[in-house]
Amino acid sequence: MTSGPASAPPSRKSSAWDLRAFRALADERGLLLIEDAAHALRACRDGLRAGAVGDLAAFSFYANKVVTTGEGGMLLGRGDLLHRARLLGRHGIDSSVWRRHSGRRTVDYEVTMPGLKYVMSDLAAAIGLAQWRKLSAFTERRAKIAALYTVAFAGLPGLATPAVLPGVEPGWFLYSVFIDPAHAPLTRDATAERLLAEHKIATSQHFHPVHTLQAYSGSARCPLPVTETVAARQLSLPCYPAMSDDQVRQVITDVRGCSRVWLTWVSGRP
Numbered sequence: 001m002t003s004g005p006a007s008a009p010p011s012r013k014s015s016a017w018d019l020r021a022f023r024a025l026a027d028e029r030g031l032l033l034i035e036d037a038a039h040a041l042r043a044c045r046d047g048l049r050a051g052a053v054g055d056l057a058a059f060s061f062y063a064n065k066v067v068t069t070g071e072g073g074m075l076l077g078r079g080d081l082l083h084r085a086r087l088l089g090r091h092g093i094d095s096s097v098w099r100r101h102s103g104r105r106t107v108d109y110e111v112t113m114p115g116l117k118y119v120m121s122d123l124a125a126a127i128g129l130a131q132w133r134k135l136s137a138f139t140e141r142r143a144k145i146a147a148l149y150t151v152a153f154a155g156l157p158g159l160a161t162p163a164v165l166p167g168v169e170p171g172w173f174l175y176s177v178f179i180d181p182a183h184a185p186l187t188r189d190a191t192a193e194r195l196l197a198e199h200k201i202a203t204s205q206h207f208h209p210v211h212t213l214q215a216y217s218g219s220a221r222c223p224l225p226v227t228e229t230v231a232a233r234q235l236s237l238p239c240y241p242a243m244s245d246d247q248v249r250q251v252i253t254d255v256r257g258c259s260r261v262w263l264t265w266v267s268g269r270p
Helices: 018-029 079-089 099-102 122-132 135-155 186-199 225-235 245-268
Strands: 033-035 056-060 075-077 177-178 232-239
Touching: 056 079, 075 079, 122 135, 122 232, 135 177, 135 245, 177 225, 186 232, 186 245, 225 232
Parallel strands: 033 056
Antiparallel strands: 056 075, 177 232
16 A cells, blocks of 8 residues: 555444544555445444545445435545546536526536536435434434344354444444354354245345455455355344334344254254
8 A cells, every 4th residue: 555545444334444543544655545434324433433534435325225315325525525526427517507507607617527427316315315314313223223133132052243342333234143154053044044934034145255256356365264254154134214113023033033943953952
């Protein structure tokens, strides 16, 4: 890392990374710091919100994120970089449509650089504003569900719940458990299949390690056994603000039921 932009690791499980350490590294090397905060809206570490220290920070407003506009997202950061991003996102035109139709002739514009069409629609922005007003309630509900899960799943064989470090406040976009096939009654995949087939509970697996994807095949410069192990064990359970208390209790009951398969076998074996 001696030139070009520096990018902090993507924020997983809606938690912020050690932003001060990344800021210090970027400053030491004379680099830009770009935060991939797609999952980390409202996440906080040591008093700093995700997006607070980067030269740029990107948040996602896709349909399943903490708040949504259906598609799109948000950039935070330095004014000069945001100005350039706006130009790139509207074909390099130096003035927005609103400005051209409200304070100057519509023909009075210049294309200052090659760009693409990345502007958010007015309809999507209106949805986003309504969602933004609910952000606190959304994150509080997610945190409550996560707390219930963590207590309910404590001590289940082969199942680890998310660890929250001191000083960290996750946004809980995801609630991921990690299933060790050597100690759990069912593998991660078998657990997901059982929850869906028997209880109609959908789960997700996040994510494929980048170096295992076709486009990046062979890119790893060294073995990455921890990355591959974590990816093979990770399972995201339902965790979203519209979940009712009854639905949360049902997920808890059925996940614990998967563990009872193990407990029944152990107690009944010769």
